[in-house]
Amino acid sequence: MTARVVTTAGERYRPQDVIAAVRGIGKTYPGGVEALRDVHLAFPRGQLTTLLGPSGCGKTTLLKIVAGLLRPDMGEVEVNGRVVDGPGPERAFVFQDFALLPWANVLRNVAFGLELRGVARAAREETARKYIAAVGLAGFEKSYPHQLSGGMRQRVGLARALAVNADILMMDEPFSAVDEQTRRKFQEDLLELLKVERKTVIFVTHSIEEAVYLSDRIVLLSRRPGRVSRIVAPKISRDGSPDDIRRDRGYLDAVDEIWAILKQYLMEPGA
Amino acid sequence: MTAFGIRIPAGLSLVVWAVVWEIAGRLGSSLVLPPFSEVIAAGIKLIPSEKFAEAASITLHAFFVGMAWAVAVGIPVGVLMARSKAAGRILGVWVNIFVSAPISALVPILMAVIGIGQSTVIVTVFLFAVFIIILDTQVGVQHVGRSLEEMARSFGASRAQLYGKVLLLAALPEMLAGIRLAVIRGVKGVVIGQLLVSIIGVGELFELYSRNFLMAEFWALVLMVFAFAFLMSEAVAWLERRVEYYAAAR
Numbered sequence: 001m002t003a004r005v006v007t008t009a010g011e012r013y014r015p016q017d018v019i020a021a022v023r024g025i026g027k028t029y030p031g032g033v034e035a036l037r038d039v040h041l042a043f044p045r046g047q048l049t050t051l052l053g054p055s056g057c058g059k060t061t062l063l064k065i066v067a068g069l070l071r072p073d074m075g076e077v078e079v080n081g082r083v084v085d086g087p088g089p090e091r092a093f094v095f096q097d098f099a100l101l102p103w104a105n106v107l108r109n110v111a112f113g114l115e116l117r118g119v120a121r122a123a124r125e126e127t128a129r130k131y132i133a134a135v136g137l138a139g140f141e142k143s144y145p146h147q148l149s150g151g152m153r154q155r156v157g158l159a160r161a162l163a164v165n166a167d168i169l170m171m172d173e174p175f176s177a178v179d180e181q182t183r184r185k186f187q188e189d190l191l192e193l194l195k196v197e198r199k200t201v202i203f204v205t206h207s208i209e210e211a212v213y214l215s216d217r218i219v220l221l222s223r224r225p226g227r228v229s230r231i232v233a234p235k236i237s238r239d240g241s242p243d244d245i246r247r248d249r250g251y252l253d254a255v256d257e258i259w260a261i262l263k264q265y266l267m268e269p270g271a
Numbered sequence: 272m273t274a275f276g277i278r279i280p281a282g283l284s285l286v287v288w289a290v291v292w293e294i295a296g297r298l299g300s301s302l303v304l305p306p307f308s309e310v311i312a313a314g315i316k317l318i319p320s321e322k323f324a325e326a327a328s329i330t331l332h333a334f335f336v337g338m339a340w341a342v343a344v345g346i347p348v349g350v351l352m353a354r355s356k357a358a359g360r361i362l363g364v365w366v367n368i369f370v371s372a373p374i375s376a377l378v379p380i381l382m383a384v385i386g387i388g389q390s391t392v393i394v395t396v397f398l399f400a401v402f403i404i405i406l407d408t409q410v411g412v413q414h415v416g417r418s419l420e421e422m423a424r425s426f427g428a429s430r431a432q433l434y435g436k437v438l439l440l441a442a443l444p445e446m447l448a449g450i451r452l453a454v455i456r457g458v459k460g461v462v463i464g465q466l467l468v469s470i471i472g473v474g475e476l477f478e479l480y481s482r483n484f485l486m487a488e489f490w491a492l493v494l495m496v497f498a499f500a501f502l503m504s505e506a507v508a509w510l511e512r513r514v515e516y517y518a519a520a521r
Contacts, residue, residue, distance in 0.1 A: 069421050087425045099422035103440055103514070113426035116436070164426065 019045040019080060019200045020066060020091075020168060026074035026225075027061055035061045037225040039075070043168070047216040048194065048201040052208065052258065054265050058226030059204045060096075060172055066202060067093050067170050079168070089117070092166035096173045098153045100145040100160075106132060107141040109156050113164035124163075131159040134193060151182035158190070162197060169199045175210065187213055188242045208262070212236075212254045213245060220258065223265045230261055305487045314491030322476070329472040333389055334461045337396025341453055345401045346446060349408025350434070359409070370402035374460070378467045389471060392464035399460030400453035407449025411442030443514050451507035458500035 025039040035058035043049050043066075051059040064070040066077055068087040076083050079090055087093075092113065100109050107128055108115070114124035132141055135155040145153055154174055161169055175183040187210060194201065205211050211218045212234050222229040234254035236245055245251055289307050296306030317323050352359040352366070378395050385391045415438055423437045439446075465474025473496065480489035 064421075067425055069425055087427060089427060091425070093422070093425040095418045095422060097416070097418050099416070099418040101419070101437070101440070103443075116423070116426050116428045116432055160426075 013042050013044055015081065017044050018042045020202075021078045022062070022066060022075060023078070024075035025062065025065060025072045025077070027058070027065065027070065027072050034225040036065075036072070037227055039226065039228055041219060041228055043200060043202055044217070045200055046198060048203060048214055049217045049219060050203040050205060050211040050215040051219050051221060052205060052211045052262075053221030053226065054223055054262060055206055056224050057221040058224065059206075059221055062221070062226065063170055063172055063202060063204045067091055069093070089164065090166050091168045091170060092161035092164050094154070094157050094161045094169065094171040094174045096176055098145070098150075098157045098177070100153055100156055102145050105142050105144050106137060106148075106156050109145065110159045110163050113160055117164070127163050128159070131163045132156075134162065134196075135159045136189065149178075149182070151178040151186060154178060154186065158193075162193075162199075167200060169201045171201065171203045173204050173206070176205070183210070184242075190214065191238075191242075208255055208258050212251055212258065218254070218258065220261055223268065232258055302484075303486050305490065309487045310490040310494065313485075313487035314494065317488060317491055326472045326476050329389065330461055330465065333392040333464070333472065334396055334457055337393045337460065338400055338454065338457050340393070340397045341400035341404055341457065342450060344397075345404030345449070345453070346408050346439075349405040349446075349449075350412050350438070350442075352405065353409045353412035362405075366402050366405050369398070370406055374398045375463050375467075378464055382468060387468050387470065391468055392461060392471070392474075395464030396457045396460040399463075400457040403452045403456060404446070404449045407445045407452070408442060411445025411449075412438055414445070415441040444511065447507060447511045447514065451504055451511060454503045454507055455500060458496065458503065462496060 020043040022039055022041050025036055026034075027036040028034045039062060041062075051062060053059050061070060065072045066079075068077070068084060068091070071085075078084070079088065101112065104112070107125060110132055111119075111124040111128035114127060119127075129138075129141065132138060135158050137152060137155050137159065140148065140152065145156065148156070154177070157174070175186055178186065191214065203211075203214060216233065218232045218234065219228055220230040220232065221227065232254060234250055236248050236250040236254070238245060240248070292304070292307040295301075296304050296309065348362065348366075352362050374395070377398065378391070381391045381394055385394060419437055419441060420433065423433045428436065462473060462477075465472045466477060468474060469478045473492065476492055477489065480486070480492065
């Protein structure tokens with residue numbers, strides 16, 4: 001029993017502060033593409049950790065391995081101190097393409113995770129209504145996904161993930177399919193929500209600005225095969241308004257620092 | 272449709288067609304073609320007759336039992352082929368051969384094996400209908416977005432929930448399209464089966480009328496079979512349109 005969880009980037013955490021950890025994860029897809037190699041990473045409780053890297057660096061693969069949706073070829077995933085081998089109720093996933101049931105209205109979609117767990121209709125719909133309101137969709141309970149804009153559909157996806165009351169929220173490029181204005185508003189609303197909900201979030205994005213704006217910690221993955229290359233913790237005062245944050249010295253420095261690192265990958269041969 | 276700036280209802284072509292038939296029949300151009308009005312009159316006389324009621328009930332029974340088996344077998348097999356690579360490869364060859372094969376050629380063999388009777392007709396309907404249902408179900412289930420399945424798994428869906436609450440509903444539009452095509456094939460199957468067996472149902476009547484040269488009755492029966500096939504296919508098409516609103520949004 002080690003007293004410290006140590007990651008490849010040299011971070012040290014007390015075990016009780018770590019809600020999830022991956023150890024020695026390797027994944028090679030059929031056909032020989034090596035997506036991840038020997039990834040060690042800890043996710044501290046209550047923090048928003050972003051996996052960031054060039055496209056094809058395996059960040060979504062890593063997220064899906066932690067979610068239990070993909071099986072790693074090597075290594076193991078630990079959640080709340082236990083090695084896991086598949087999805088579990090303590091983790092909820094928000095999908096890049098929303099993954100809503102097109103034949104079900106917003107209410108049923110948001111309640112779907114609870115429906116699968118056998119929660120009685122009245123109870124699950126009450127919970128669903130609460131989270132529909134929390135993500136700003138009150139009044140759209142009876143709408144169908146195709147009647148909503150992309151941004152609204154992703155709010156449904158977020159409400160569904162919140163409704164199951166998981167400890168860890170896993171978000172796979174959740175805003176990549178929505179336009180820039182909607183995306184900014186959504187980012188701001190997400191931070192507001194997280195102040196109330198107190199979740200651990202694992203977030204995947206390819207946008208440096210999005211990562212810095214949202215994250216407590218940013219894990220930079222190298223090009224394929226993905227490995228942890230650096231961990232950046234932006235020092236941003238989050239007391240001000242969203243616009244203050246985007247002008248914050250710490251915000252701007254972190255964006256520059258990350259861009260400087262990622263630029264090196266782009267200049268490597270084969271990029 | 273418009274002609275010379277005047278809106279023409281789509282049904283008009285049927286009226287024109289009936290008029291041309293009437294004229295051709297009255298001119299006596301062909302012995303096998305009585306005037307349209309005679310055909311209609313024969314049809315009106317035929318419908319309340321006991322012989323027709325008996326033929327219709329035997330025919331409908333064979334059709335619906337054969338179709339029910341085709342749906343009950345076709346959907347599970349299609350799902351299996353979509354979900355299991357091995358099953359898809361092994362069964363795929365046969366399904367693709369049989370979906371395009373002239374099943375009518377098999378009916379004499381069925382008669383030899385099963386006997387000359389209703390069972391043979393039911394099996395014929397089944398064979399005409401089942402393969403297209405299998406193929407369309409397979410395509411439908413294969414095309415369910417991967418993230419929809421991952422979503423169900425990540426929220427802890429059991430196997431039964433994954434199929435019952437996600438995969439089958441998501442594949443419903445393709446399954447219905449397959450069933451509509453199967454209905455059309457099934458009507459062919461029931462008529463061809465009965466014609467070849469030729470001692471029961473509508474097939475018996477067709478045989479009777481053509482042998483005794485009752486052409487008005489013969490044509491009346493043909494029109495009724497056409498109308499039945501069309502109505503059945505439209506009924507499934509109506510169901511398809513009801514689920515279409517979400518199919519487009521996938």
